[in-house]
Amino acid sequence: MEGLTEMTNWAVDLIDVRKTYGRTVEALRGVNIQVGRGEIFGLLGPNGAGKSTLVKIMMTVVRPTHALGTLLGRPLGHRGKLERTGYLPENHRFPHYLTGAQVLDYYGALGKVPRTRRRAKAKELLDRVWLTQWADTKVDKYSKGMLQRLGIAQALMNDPELIVLDEPTDGLDPVGRRDVRELLIELKNMGATVFLNSHMLSELEMVCDRVAILVQGLVARQGRLAQLTERAIEYRITAAKDLADAHSKLAVLGASVDGRTVRLAGDELGKVNEAIDILRERGIPIESVEPQRFSLEDILVEAMGDGAVAPAPIARPAKG
Amino acid sequence: MQFWAVIVDSFRESLDRKIFWVLIALSCLIALVMLSVGFTGDKISFFFGLWETETEFYSPVTQMGPTRLVGAVVYFFLAALLGWIGIVLIIIATAGMFPEMMRLGAIDVVLSKPISRARLFLYKYISGMVFVAVQGAFFVVLTFLVMGLRWGVWRPGYLLSVPLLVLLFSYIFCVSVYVGVKTRSTVAAILLSIGAWALFAVVHQAPQVFETFPSLKEHAAVYHTIRVISWIPPKTGDFDYLAARAAGVGTSLDVVPMPGTGEGGAMTELDRQQLAAARDVEERQLLKDPVASIGSSLLFEAVVVLMAMWSFVRRDY
Structure with a gap:
């Protein structure tokens, strides 16, 4: 019972989601993803990783070969819960003969939003x-940007608890993208859960609480953005004068020296301190020591470089 | 709520199509032509009195005149124009409904709503009838009013042509939808549904060829096989007779005066024999059981619709 209770606390709890097209094309090979309520969650990965397939399975557009888990506490594929879900697919098309207001009214009606509510909400x-x-x-x-904004409005017609957006900023100008980011944060503050699928890594970095990286149909990384990016990719020490005297000693540590800057690859604080000692021994003043953190792009590239990806364990991050 | 949303959407889609307005204009033109025809005693005038001639055959004051008038409208305007050209145009106009809905990016939004695929399919299928129902109702009610108000001929049974037209269309629409769902191609849906319509007509009429040429009936096994097969497809060819029967008009031969081949257009004995034989064939059609005709056609339609629905429900998008 405890497990069941915990399971229903997730807005999205995907367990062992698999999709095989035909007999040989494995789009998803056992995906496990958990999204807490009220989070903004980002799904990223290279082209062909299976991101859109996963999103389509969540929204019942594609039938999984195998899937366990829940969406808003009900089994995956439960149609009733779609009343509380909003979805913007990538490259969406609306009937060309409808006006913007009619589009919202039509999809609102399909979403079972009462007529009077539809009118007010559309406006x-x-x-x-x-x-x-x-x-x-x-x-x-x-225009494409206007269609994208209308698509986002369409996804919000039913005041959803969970909003799934596939490339929401596609076609938007910088101002439009900023507005979408603000809207997402506004939705989060109102208690909604946002599931984002986007190629725009910088935007995901700006708004997401947690992310998952999908590579070759498997989750290669998953966790809080802060956790994933807290590792330092290198430390950069800037001295007040030229480092020619200390060059040979620093090289022993594996550091690279460029003018007044020392670079130490990796995340080893011991080596950083050793380098600082070397500089101090020589009376070289230190201006700054800066850790260079992993960006989302670095993590994505690293995950892609892992080659054959093994299934990531089911991450159960602490709530709140 | 969802049902009406789909119906209203389909109606809006219909209004957006040029063919919708072409058919409305065609109906208005036919009504105008009918309106221009007037009767005074045994005289008939055309083009609002520009040309006048005597007629006993069609005059509403004669016993058979009203029936022949309604018959002419049924056979030449309703069956020939709306029942053939109109239906072909409506097939062209509606064939894209499912392929358009199933386009990537369009279907995703619809399927993400809390409506089952089977229900969505059925609502969309029913909404496909909106086009023909609106067109059929417009034409039939308009011509019904012209016949009543202009000629004084009121035939309420003629109004049954509206559901009959919807039925006729649905027999072909089910094929269009099946092909549309399987191929997601509007062109394929148009071509194959019109092809199927022609095939239905051929198969349905095949036993009559055997009956017309008694020597063929010697091949009893072939004849009975063809008779059985002819019951499988929808009876699209029965539309004329079902509409004529509902409107209470006779055979198509009764609504046009037949000139004879004798001197001065007089009927010869041979003419009479040929006319009687042709009338006999038509009368047998008129006497067919409408329940059997419609029932067997609907059975075929139900099977095709279920196959299309199965395909729609099971596929990935």
Whole structure:
């Protein structure tokens, strides 16, 4: 019972999700992902990693070969819970003969939003995504950015507890992207869970609490963004004068010297201190010592470089 | 709520199509032509009185006149224009419904809503009938009113042509939907459904070829096999007769005066024999059991719809 209770605390709890197309193409090879309620979670990975397939399985668009787990506390594929879920697919298409307001009304009705609520919500959302003036214009007149903003509004019509967005900033200009980021944080503050699939790593870094990296149909890394990026990729020591005197000693530590800067690869504090001692022994003043942290891009590249990826253990990060 | 959303969406889609308005214009044109025809006693006038001639055959004041008038509308406007050209245009207009809905990016949004795939399929299928129902109702009610108000001929049974038109369309639409779901191609759906319609007509009419040429009936096994097979596809060819029967008009031969081949257009004995034989064939069609015709057609439609639905429900998008 304890396990069941814990399971329902996750907004998304995917266990051993597999998808094989035909007999040979394994798009997903046993994915385990957990997303806490109220989190902004980012899914990233190279092209063909299976990200879109995973998102489509969550939204019942693709049928999994095997899947356990829950979405908002109900088994994966439970249609009732889709009433509390919003989804923006990548490269979405809306019926060209509908206006922006009609699009929201149509998808709101399919989402079982009552008529009076639909009208009020559509008006509010069109205003939120700056499309009020275009509400009665057919969507075939919309630019890509406008369609993207309408798509986000569509995903929010039912006041979802879980919002799944596939490349939400695709086609948006920098101002539009910033607004989407603000909207996501606003949704999070309102208690919603956001599941993001995006190639824009810098944007994921700005908004996500946790991320998972999917490589070759498996989760290669998963965890809090801060945890994943806390490791230092290198330490950089900047001295106040030239380091020619200390060059040979520093080289023994494996450091590279460039003018007044010493670079030490890796995360070993002992070596950093040794390098500082060498400089002090020679009376060289130290201006700064800076750890260079892993960026999301570094982590992604590292994960991709792991080659044959083994299934990552089910991560159960502490709540709150 | 979801059902009406799909219906309203399909109606909006219909209004967006040029073919919808072409058919509305065609219906208006036919109604206008009918409106331009007037009767005064045994005289018939055309183009709002520009040309006038005597007629006893169609005059509403004669006993058979009203029936022949309604018959002419049923056979030449309803069956020939709307029942053939109109249906082909409507097939072209609706064939893209499922392939469009199933396009990547479009289907994803719809399937992420709390509606089962089977229900979504059925709602969409039913909404496909909206196009033909609107067109059929517009044409039939308009011509019904013209016949009543202009000619004084009221035939409430003629209004049954609307559901009959929807049925006729649904027999072909099910094939269009099946092909559309399997191939996601509008062009394939159009071509194969029209091809299937032609095939239905051929298969359905095949036993009559045997009956027309008694020498063929000697091949009893072949004849009975063809008779059985002819019951499988929808009876699209029965539409004319079902509509004529509902409107209470006779055979198509009864609504057009037949000129004879004799001197001065007089009927010869041979003419009479040929006319009687042709009428006999049509009368047998008129006497067919509508329940059997519609029932067996709906059975075929149900099987095809279930196959299409199965494919729609089971596939990945």
